[in-house]
Amino acid sequence: MTSCQFRWVVQDVLRLSRGRFAQIPDADRLIGTLAHALAERIFPSGPVAPDADIRTKIEADFDALVREIAAPLLQPENAGELAAARERAPAALGHLAQFLRQRGIEIVGTEQTREAAFGAGFEVTGRMDMLVHNPREGLGVIDLKWTRSAKRRCEELQEGRALQLATYGAIAEPGRSVPGAYYLLRQRRLMGPAGAFVAEEVVDASRDLAETWSDLMADWRLWRGLAEEGTALALGLPEAVEHLPVGLAIAPAEDPCRYCDLTSLCRIGGEAQR
């Protein structure tokens, strides 16, 4: 919603979406899914297992998991990616395990679903990659990412736009903002805002996760109010800036149309050239 209110109206309110037919994800997404599934297997609730056990478990499960949830990686053209995943995914998860053990952090659960209501119809459901616990610090959230560039996530944290982490932080434990961090699997970087005990690398953020969440709730009310007045604003249109609700705390993203498949409805970039 914060990146394009029109998209939110079309996709989440009107439920217009592509049909049953699904595209086969590209190799990067498949490896990301695979890494998430591996994490689920090697991080059961409780203390983090020793390195050797984790390695054995990954070796035992890797090929079966590829066949089950990432079979396109077995296609000839993905031979290189699969070989890379075989190296990188275990190394990344091993590094994470080591960090968690060193900090005395235990696993509460992986793929944890939480729901919370925040009044005025604002209800949130989220599934957290990893919910962890430290006796001194309490709960923490780790979101796993398989991405080529660390820059985007780093900037999100710096600019106080880590909306996903903020949301998880808000729903993980009622009444409290739970600290969180992104774990970038490819780069083996666990980064979060200052004070996050789950972060190995601290990023100076202009807005902490609790503030980000509070701003997000306020913005949600503004955007929803606009929709109730009958306006859906396609934020990729140059004129959109003149119609933004007053008092937005989180400025719209700069390139909201980049991965959007609704541009034939809002007609952005329709006929730029003659």
Add this chain to the structure above:
Amino acid sequence: MNPLSRISAVVASAGTGKTTRIIEDIVREVDSRDPEQIVATTFTVTAAAEIIERARSHLFSAGRANGAARLLGARFGTVNSVCGQIVAEHAFALERSPYLGVVPEGGAARLLRTAAAVVFERHARNLNAIGDRFGHEDPRAVGKKPDWRDDVLEVIELGRANGLDPDGVRQSGERSLGSLEAQLAPLDGSTAAALDRALVDALELTVPLLDGDLSKGAMKHADLLLRSARTVQRGEQPSWPDWARLTKIEAKKKDGPEVNDAFDAVKAAANAHPRHPRLREDLASYIRGVFACAADSLAAFQRFKAERGLIDFIDQETLALQVLRDPKSRARLGERIERVFVDEFQDSSPLQLAIFTALAGMAGESTWVGDPKQAIYGFRNADSALTQAAFDAVRAANGSSQQTLSESWRSRDGIVRFVNAAFGPVFSAMGLPAKDHAFTRTRRVETGFSRPPLAVWRLEGTVAEQHGALAAQVREILGEAESWSVARKSDGEIRPLQAGDIAILCRSNENVGKMATALAAQDLHVSVERDGLTGTPHVQLVVAAARWVADASDRLALAELANFFADDERPDAWLQAAAADAPDDALRSVVPIVDDLNALRDRILMLTPAELVDAVLRLKLVQQRIEAWGNAGERLDDLEALRGFALGYEESCGAEGTPATLNGLILALGSDPPKRPRSLRPDAVQVTTYHRAKGLEWPLAILTDLDHAPKPRLFQPVAEADGAIDLADPLAGRWIRFWPWPYGTQKKNVDFDERAEASPIGREAGRRAREEETRLLYVGATRARDYLVFAPPQRGEAWLELLDVGASPNHVQLPKAAGGPLQAEGLSFAAEALAVSAKEALPWPGPAPAFVSRPREAKVRPPLRRRPSGEETADAFEVIERFELGPRLPLTGDADMEAIGNALHAVFAADAGGDNMALRLERATSILSRWKAFPVQPADVIAAADRLEAHIHGRWPGGSILREVPLSGRIGGQLVTGRIDLLVAHEGRHIVIDHKSYPGSKADQLRRAAEHGAQLALYAKAIEAATGRPCEELYIHMPLTGALLRVAPVAPAGLG
């Protein structure tokens, strides 16, 4: 006799009538030899078609229709197609099937990856790891990230174009390594461990200081330092680009001595990277890995294709060369190839040159036509040094004589003289002397022009503004078109300049796109191939319709259709519908083609993806809608491109052996988005790259990107040759050199860059790059017919500096904006010079009026071909007579009724009553056993055949029996083909009998026989059409049941 003396080399400078010359020669040859003995190769299918059709047109005009007809039997085509013909004709000698599947050009790479998957997997671990250390995974702002698999594919492609086998490829790896080692910084005796330790120590000293209050300048290196420290803490190596980056960190004075000292320590330690023993190991391991993978993959690829009867374009050339070098095949082919023409010779690959040389040794006479000054396809495996050497060798073999075409038919005198002055010295230095390569004169006349042919428009402002400035200037000269008079090509008549006369040449596709956008902002139509076909509303409409046909649950597609069909009064009808209580019904109600699309969905299994796209395009409401948006011509061009993409998708699926589906097509549109085609409008400004401009000409050509500087191909696979070129064997001594770049996006100040560039190989690569860019500039400058415009950017004119020879600069000097002549080689040329700057984009004038064609009802036509066996009819048939010819045939064991049916048909077809019983039984036994029809006994089948024959002779005495009668005829507009089991000719009429191996009950027999009535009726109709005689009696013979059933149409009620 030296075979080279049978070759005539013709040097044809730009615009000197090369094609005309070849055509005249071919026409002359038709007089003196069999036209079928002529071979002519070109580099494009279009060029081949132009040559043959123009030659035939000449022959027809001269009243030599026979020669024109026979010329169609000559071998004209691209090098591949001519080689393909030779290979097909000699398939057995090559131990190949004559039915070889040719892999289309785009399909070979994927096939190779499939064939070599196991090989790639074997090398992946090692090469992935080194690739990481070379920074392949580092994010980069522009361009594709490096990938070892691309390096392997490039080595394979180059190796094949240079005639290397897997062993040759492997040896190239060792040679690459040997040549590279000489360029690396010498080792100083430090061990890898010591150098690593020094860096670790320096980082450990520095990282704690980063928590302090550092300057902005120092802080920008914090991420790199932390990342490197974390890497070494994990016991891993920083990547080589990070080593290089660490040599470039800088603290500020205000950070204090401690921080500055720590930074300096890191820099000092990192500075050892050029002498790091592990850098050498990584480079060696990478090179060996890439070449080993390439060699193994090449072997696997060849096996893969051989097993499947496939060949690709390079195989066609390699096998053709094998034929041409085999004495026996060569002798046979020599009888049929007497005269050879090679066009665009300068763009030949080494393998192709070997083919042309072999052809020349065999044919009576060869003509190689080309222009070494226009050899610009080095990046596509052409080797200009090789083709130039070939030209020189041919000249030497012919007593230093060489034919040259040096009179320009294209450009005005001022342009021709300028090109001679500008390029003469540099081409002479490149071994292309003016006596062979300068224009001697132009055939153009100067009357009717008020402006000089040369102009210089200096572009002002930022880079983005410069495109706008040029676009505004184009618009301006179109406003004063009368003074920019141009000459019509056909007759020289002078007329005002039009937008379609103008071409803007750019160095990159990216700049083509920017230029096109700038022109569009000036309300000018642009003809350019550009991105975004799937972003156009007309294509989106058709694709949305196709998506909804493919998947009725695609509600987004339905909403898109509703949006596209919304009218001006209710533009948000789709939104209202989507928000209604029953949104699906509401959306369907505002999409007027819903019923048509539902009907198409019912037929989806009958249509290929391309046919479905066509079916959507044929819907009259779709056509009307798109036409109503105006600018119909361009939209139809786009839709034509969509159709082409759909057909291309089907073809590539065919080549890969994968199913072509509608969903697959929709996915392909997303994953491999097609480009919008060039506009065919005559009033559109042409924007293209210098490379694509080759072979084309325009009244006014504008050269942009003159600040471009050549980049040597030093760190990518390239072909190298040992020693002097041996034209008798152009592939001898060739190898592939590959020096990988280990520093990712770090391109400068890493030691290796300067050492490599300064090496003999580096200098040679630099020379090649400069020469190729010089030739490219020549191609650009010679595209202009009436006006040649230089549009230099503010950043300078580095490209023109390539024309300087020796130490003297400014061989070509463009006038300053204030005016003055254009100078080249000390000569002055009249030129208009001015500075141009961006102007405001014009407001959009609104949509042009739309013209909509009157819709016609689509006519549903019957299919061209009718197969009687698949015939269905609304007319009902019934059995009107039943004869019991004999008992049921006993069946023993499990029966495959289809095999039995085929076997019985075969026995009845082969069995002729006249043969003796032993032979008939033996034949029946053999057929039944081949079909594994063991449940029936041969003697029983022969007895059934006898009973049928006896019945025929009894019922139609004296009639003759015809078995397996082939049928091919036309009924109405449809073709009917099939085969009649038995046809009895009796007293001027025919009787049709068809065998059906149905074993069922009596009631079922009647039903089954009636079902086949339509098939027999169609046979009868075709027989009547072919013979003019009646054919009214139709019978089904069921040998397994012993019945013969006569079928006929059910009589209309009331007539019985």
